[in-house]
Amino acid sequence: MDICEKHGKILEFFFQDEIQLCCSTCAIVNHRSCHSVEEVSEIGKLRRACSFLKRKLEEVQSKAEKVVNNIELSKEQLSLDIKAIFAEIKRMRDNVNKMFDDLEVYITRETDVFQAKVINKLTQKQSRCEKHIAVATKSLEVVDAALLNGTPSQKFIVAQKMKKQVNELHRNFDNDCQNLETATVSFKFNETIKLPPLPISINIPGKLTLNCISPEANKYIAPVDPIVKSTKIISIDLKQTGDDAKEPLYSGLDFLPDGRLVAVDNKNMKCLIYNEKLQEVGSFQLSYMPRGVVAVSEEEVAITSGSVYKIDFLYVSKSNDITLNRTFKVSTKNDSICLKDERHFVVGTYDDTRHVRIVSLSGEEKDFSINFPNKKYPGATSASTYIRNSDKVVLTDRYEHTVYIFDIKSNTRVVVKDDQIKEPRSVAVGPADCILVCSKETNSIVQISQTGQILSSYKLDIEYPCRVCVSKEKSIVAVTNTYAGNKKLQLFKLT
Incomplete structure (x- = not known):
């Protein structure tokens, strides 16, 4: 060197x-x-x-060795972390399996007890009915013999002697028939599954319903109707703005699947989009006075109009741009509108005796096989909705203060009249398929079960509520009113 x-x-x-x-x-x-x-x-x-060189080299050597050791430890720890992930997955799988094993044991125990109780009750009833059959058969032989071979005197004597026995038999049988029950067992999973170790009451991933129901209720089996409570989230005033010809009147409301609210302004001929804070984020000028609106998909809504006999389909983008997609003609004046299934609407009419009709997404029209009230409703005097799970139509009669619940399968109806319902306007399907009705004169939202029972009534701080709609996940409700000079749009949380 x-x-x-x-x-x-x-x-x-x-x-x-x-x-x-x-x-x-x-x-x-x-x-x-x-x-x-x-x-x-x-x-x-x-x-x-050379001394300072030695120090520097030794320093570099020491630090480099530490880095190498650290890298080796990191590589080892990475390997351990990856193994831990799979160990955690296995633990979770074992916990889930244990949860379902516990669930099976729990369901077996509960259903065995319920089944034994019901079978014992049914066996007793069956035994009584078999005795009724035996007594009726023996008595029929006597009566038949008297009718075929007896003299008039003998027939009279048989009738008098057996009258008390037959009446008692008939009475006993009627009592047993009135107490007939059908046993049902159903199980519904919760939306979330909680993993053990947790108490079994929390651990069970669903709700077991054991129930006995009368034959009249066999058409639709549902859990006990829950009472819906409402908590106001936000409220805005609906006032005439610079480009409005009149004070707004929202005749139709519905939620898009992503939570945005669609409203149609009847007086100013608009379709508007609101976000979750009720801030207007989109608007589209219509050429007619709209009546009702329904979200067809994530980015499409359908709007009815009574005066022009058509249904418009509007495209609503994620960025709140609105354009007209297509239009088809209809033969009736349509007001309220909701989805029946993926291919059909249920529309409420006015000035027509066919109060509720089925319209396909391509424009074909047909009628329900329902005995509707034989009258015509002028505009804004009736509204309707459809309960998909139970195949039922709900119809309001504003000035009769009545809500009709029609069962399509049996062509039967429940008529609901109550002091809490005065001038019912809009109607919507709420949580657990309950019915929410805008009661205009009581300034409230009334909750009704499908059997016609009044479950609750929520007093609003607005006058003359007219339109109500519920979000797709049934957690938010929107309400608007018709009181001139003090119109509002409000959102409520449902629990």
């Missing part, structure tokens, strides 16, 4: 200014003008030149 690479001579000099080692030839050829020159032999005597 002490030989000059260029001249092959011993490195004898060190030039401070250029921090360079040189041989005698380098010094003469390249550094004759330099003044800061020292002889290497003299510097070596005065300085411990």
Whole structure:
């Protein structure tokens, strides 16, 4: 290392200014003008030149070894972390399996007890009915013999002697028939599954319903109707703005699947979009006075109009741009509208005896096989909706203060009249398929079961509520009113 690479001579000099080692030839050829020159032999005597290099090298060596060790530990820890993920997945799988094993044991125990109880009750009833059959059969033989072979006197004597026995038999049988029950067992999973270790009451991923119902209720089996409570989230005033010809009147409301609210303004002929804070984020000018609106999909709504006999389909983008997609004609004046299934609407009419009709998404129309009230409803005096799970139509009669619930399968109806329902306007399907009705004169939302029972009534702080709709997940309800000069749009949370 002490030989000059260029001249092959011993490195004898060190030039401070250029921090360079040189041989005698380098010094003469390249550094004759330099003044800061020292002889290497003299510097070596005065300085411990390699000590600082050793310290630096040892420092680098130590730090590099630490880095290498750290990397090795990181690689090992990464491997352990990955193994831990699969171990956690296995633990979760074992817990889920245990949960379902516990569920099976729980369901078996509960259904066995219920089944034994019901079978015992049914066996007793069956035994009584078999006795009724035996007594009736024996008595029939006597009566038949008297009718075929007896003299008039004998027939009279038989009738008198057996009258009390037959009446008692008939009475006993009627009592048993009135107490007939059908046993049902159903199980519904909760929306979330909680993993053990948890108490079994929390651990069971669903609700077991054991129930006995009368034959009249066999058409639709549902859990006990829950009472819906409402908590106001937000309220805005509906006032005439610069581009409005009149004070707004929202004749139709519905929620898009993503939670945005669609409203149609009958007076100013608009379709509007609101976000969850009731901030207007989109608007579309219509050429007619709209009546009702329904969300058809994530980005499409359908709007009815009584005066122009058509249904419009509007495209509503995620960025709240609204355009007209298509239109088809209808033969009736349509007001309220909701989805029957993926291919059909249920529309409420006015000025027609066919109060509720079925319209396909391509425009074909047909009628329900329902015995509707034989009358015509003028505009804004009736509204309707459809309960898909139980195949029922709900119809309001504003000035009769009545709500009709029609069962399509049996062509029967329940008539609901109550002091809490005065001038019912709009109607919507709420949580657990309950019915929510806007009661205009009591300024409230009334909750009705499908059997016609009044479950609750929520007093509103607005006058003359007219339209109500419920979000797709049944957790938010929107309400608007018709009170001139103090119209509002409000959102409520349902629990």
